[in-house]
Amino acid sequence: MLKKEQSDLLTLTGPGTAGGRLFRCYWLPALLSSELPENDCPPVRVKLLSERLLAFRDSEGRLGLIDEFCAHRGVSLWFGRNEEGGLRCPYHGWKYDRTGQCIEVPSEPVESGFCNKIKLKSYPLVERGGVLWTYMGPADKQPPLPEWEFALVPPEQSFMSKRIQESNWLQAMEGGIDSSHVSFLHRGDLNSDPLFRGAKANQYNLKDSRPVFEVVESPGGLFIGARRNAESGNYYWRITQWVMPSFTMIPPRGDHPVHGHFWIPIDDDNCWTWSFDYHPIRALSPGEVAAMRDGKGIHVKYEPGTFRPLANKDNDYLIDRAAQKAGRTFSGVEGIAMQDASLQESMGPIVDRTKENLVSTDNGIIMARHRLVRSVKALTDKDQAPPGVDNAHQQVRSAAVILPPDRPFIEAAKDALVVRAGTSHASV
């Protein structure tokens, strides 16, 4: 249970909100690089943290993320002409550069300098690891560029996708740290999905559906350890990383690529689910990339020409009751991503947390909320930067390890939980 005022603190992220201020401390994934593939390509509408923006790549390849609407009469610059170093409004020809500075007002004498008085709000947009990142906070607080491992490995070792999720970001993110649902909702996929199957560790998951959890605060967020019985009295540990505000990295299986997410608010009722897969020391195989493009693992198939999943609430997520009855899927929805999203969207745009009945195994969720609320308050009251901004907090890895029963994972797997260049993830 969470009080409504605390839920509001975290779920509302528009301008002027406390939760919005928290998100505006971080570099956020805004677009895939492939959405702006070349200089002077069509601009792309972007809504983030309840702000309508427009992204474009100008004639020299420079990236801009500016207010979507022309300062003159308020038309959408999505209709604009991206040409000769700026974006020109097709209505009366006002032109803006990538910083939002108006550089031409054709109806006014050039000598008047009127255009210098017009500037749209803009945010920095930088390319790293196939993603265009933005920072929407105050310029004097802009942190160093993000240093997530998946974004720093060579491009052939990494794959990123995104999908619209029609729910508030928090209930989506909470699904990512709710390790106990895996044994039910996703049980059909461990042995069938090409990005999971074949790992020895899958047998531990399938044999022991009642893991025991340990939740430990980390510098940037949380370690969430799920422990299952292994051979000879040892434990099989799966350690998930959560880094504030909304990054998760799921423990690896065998030599499969490692995956994780960001959940980024579009507005209070919708979010982007970003899903990455990468391998720290080898290129992804053509088969792996094909599976990811085909919506396997944590990725989805799309409605053509969009980032909306093909299975969505308008078609009841293509639910297959026969598959559910036969046990091929637990919920009747196919694919890990949409199994999660369908249930999280069914909660309504923002779930009423005053009515929930959490149990002890939900401590990961409870602790994440606790840290988020604490960080929002420290930011509001003391202007204290939240965890996760520091690049050191981003140098993390998830891990899957077998340990003797008397060894705590935070100590025994300490090295496995941070980036070690040139090594694989610790995996079973």
Place this chain on the structure above:
Amino acid sequence: MQSESARAASAAEARFRIDAPNSQPRSIKVIALDRPSEAIVKRLATSVWGNTSFLTTLASAPPRDAPFSMRGWLADLAGHTKILVDEIEHADLVVMIATAGESIESTSIIGEACSLKRVMTTGLVVTAPSVPAAELSRSLAQLRPWALMLVVASAEDYIADMLMALRA
């Protein structure tokens, strides 16, 4: 036409969710396993809680040479001895609070009793950056066999948030 899922997931439809209690009060026992934790539990107990009792193991642990008994391991915060099995028999959850580095010898007896009575257990270790990792590990090792959920928190305010989240 809108699909059933699309209509049902809308904010407009959320207005028609049944507004009635969907659970009964839980019985939660919060037990301090060491002296610093006892102080934490005493502070927690000053807030208003539902069906939650705050207990300690300190004052009432039987002498080492006494015959084994599940009696007399617990006391309430006023120092009155409580019978362990009676206390946990009808509990929905037992939360054991420990402070990293402190001796928590009574963990096993409480854990054993919870195991016997099939009561869910959560172990919560409060630690500070200054506590050596080995001491934290020792506390965790003592709790691990008996806690179905184990949490390491850097500050005691988490306990109140956790109890509230669990509708204590």
